[in-house]
Amino acid sequence: MALGLDIIISEMRVVSRLRKVAALLAWDQETYMPTGGAAARADQLSLILSLAHGRFTGSDFRHSLGQFVDLESGQVTRNNLQIHEIRMLEMTWRDWRHDVSIPVEFIRDLALLTSKAQQVWEQAREKSDFALFAPYLEKIVVMKRQEAEYLGYQDEPYDALIDIFEPGMTSRKLEALFNALRPVLVNLSTQIRQANRPNRRPILTQNYEESIQWEFGLEVLTDMGYDFSRGRQDRSAHPFTTDFHPTDVRITTRLNPNDLAMGLFGTIHEGGHALYEQGLDERYFGTPLCEAISLGIHESQSRLWENYVGRSRPFWMWYYPRLQKRFPGQLGKVSLDDFYAAINAVAPTPIRVEADEVTYNLHIMLRFDLERAMLNGSVAIKDLPELWNAKMQEYLGITPKNDAEGVLQDIHWSLGAIGYFPTYTLGNLYGRQLYEAARQQIDGLEDRIAKGDLKSLREWLHTNIYRVGRAKTADELMLELSGRSLSTEPFNRYLEDKYGQLYDL
């Protein structure tokens, strides 16, 4: 290893450990912390995160990094480095550049604003009163525009925000992808509505004992290759995955005794995220080589398992008899076909998180349109509810009955997470394209899945994605594994085939 690189890595490990400690503080907050501990926890979190930020942006680290990288351009200036070391330095510079570009006072002010905004958003949603939240959103948008200026961008400010979550992605590229996706989804959704097939969803909303749901979830996680000696599952209000090191990656789920799908697909979804984190190469812990490529690629792993495996027929050819044994009263007389139809029922809903595979991405496009307009100043904040409802009508053919189930439904904006939503759809697209690459490269993949062999897929993902860390960009990964850049084509074809059959279109 080049002299001095060990110093950078060792300093990055300190920063990383601090961030992982903050992640444990957050995990505990969502799982076990008594309510009274909230204020003290906020103080602890802010201390640890500010220590991490201080070290990463401080003069010592700047000096070490400057020995290898031109701090203005990000160009690696040393010879004789290995290719993965060069990539590691480039990605480190990218993160460093992001963090030093934003003044500490701005970060503090934004944290104060969003902390308050989140509380106000909760009240506004409860009262279904957007006007309460509007002044806060207004201020958040002003600050995010400022943040975009700090970070820099080529075409429009929104690009700077997207790039935080999905390096290299822009509004224009997203627009092109979404334009290729929207007509297919709208068309499919319309056809399905018109086909007027019987609704099988009630199969899933009988009474399902929570502890049995839990056990079944653990069985699937184990088969997926989730390593319980390096992770665990707990309950929380909203499911999430968090990691403190590749050797300690935890997921949470929520259970509803009257909704089998909620816990089950939540568990599989988080399991997909967790396999990625458990599979990262711990030799590089603390560096970008032991980090996920982007939020979109991360989401591709959860969606791949949740939808392309977990809502597929081969998967249920193996698991359905097992599920029936656990719930003989509820499912004993329900056919595999009907169960399969139930978990793939398509129906427009105003609520994004309840949406099916077909309509889900329409919810994302709507948010993309609105975020972009907000950032560019082409919409007044007060007009958002109206615009929201109009888009809902246009894309999904429904109108939310109030702001709580419309423009106020998501927490993201109140947290300042603008530019985040598109990664959900990117995840669906990346995920399908990667799944099809895996299917091409793994002999008889779906026969294997139908025999309960999930490990073959997981091994392929492990070798080709998890171990890569950020040594490749998302685009390089797609090119290498699927022979082409990200396209809507595999996803569109998948939907048309699957739902064409299911709804007999």
Added chain:
Amino acid sequence: MALGLDIIISEMRVVSRLRKVAALLAWDQETYMPTGGAAARADQLSLILSLAHGRFTGSDFRHSLGQFVDLESGQVTRNNLQIHEIRMLEMTWRDWRHDVSIPVEFIRDLALLTSKAQQVWEQAREKSDFALFAPYLEKIVVMKRQEAEYLGYQDEPYDALIDIFEPGMTSRKLEALFNALRPVLVNLSTQIRQANRPNRRPILTQNYEESIQWEFGLEVLTDMGYDFSRGRQDRSAHPFTTDFHPTDVRITTRLNPNDLAMGLFGTIHEGGHALYEQGLDERYFGTPLCEAISLGIHESQSRLWENYVGRSRPFWMWYYPRLQKRFPGQLGKVSLDDFYAAINAVAPTPIRVEADEVTYNLHIMLRFDLERAMLNGSVAIKDLPELWNAKMQEYLGITPKNDAEGVLQDIHWSLGAIGYFPTYTLGNLYGRQLYEAARQQIDGLEDRIAKGDLKSLREWLHTNIYRVGRAKTADELMLELSGRSLSTEPFNRYLEDKYGQLYDL
């Protein structure tokens, strides 16, 4: 507040928050952490603790503290301070002086040694082979002698180590207390053996469903005033109490389906510790005014609840019918008298943690004698097992069947915790003296307890002990609440009365 004092307090809060974050890392490690996460957790813990140490012993804090305190003598040099501010500065200086006296390299070396020694101790205990552990104990004793030199002492090096856990306590004072205690305990224990009463212990070793034990424990904790909105109970291999702030104080317990006493008294014991931590004055968080006086006073609070309340007849007059309802098959036909005899059965055992109220302190005295001899160099490490067994015979009239249940039974020495054991007996003595003070000052205390009113006692402890923090020394506290310094007399009289009646001596 005097100018500059706010700077000291704010810096102490940072140090304190870091230590509390480390405590959460440790709590998670003992409760929920997957086994694979151990190495990464060790790295996180050592990082956070070294950051805390660095800030507390660094030049900034030295400078701030030096504005108020003569750093050599600990004398507060500012006028116009309030009495509690003076005490806060004196105690802060004490802690600071301790931390700066020991070189960082020494701390690191000791941590490495004890980490290895703990592993070896585990193996040695498993094989019951003291010779394996002896070379490590030898090195630990050499280092602890060195530590005593760093810290300074008047009479003998062991005093410096005791003083860490129990400020102001010395070997000589302990010797005097133990000399007044030993003959009473030996005599009582001998008389009880000779009385040859029926053994009621088997009442407690029937099968007791764990979830019902758990529920009963929660009922008692709630009655004690443990605030579940500021705390929680979990399971762990060894029960402990930990705190992240007075608003988040957690306990753990262990349950054994064939030992009702283990979980129940473990829960009450930790509950006693936790009430103290929950009751500290959070306005002073981060300073000695929001810390417990000493380990001995802390232990007095756990023992007071576990033994002087939890093993008393008034307590069970209220709770026994409730426990019988929960376990009708096991206890429905067992009288209160027999149950009371079972939870207070006296019989010498080689294992300290299984010992009863009468013989427990003899185990501590044995360790005190050995630790003192080790530190003074008057015993060779290799001779410890023999000396241990001889003392066991002298104090308890029994001989361990091997080193695993003799000299190797405790983890403490492998951790370098020499000087800690005496605080257990101090806890028993302080606890009894304080309980009797409470009984004098609370009208009809035991009648209240017999009616399920535990809150009156808790309120008294809250006002007179918890809220005090380290604004008083242990001796000042005892003088103020009981009118005298610590004495063995209340404890001796208590044992003679209680066990004289129980065993009809």
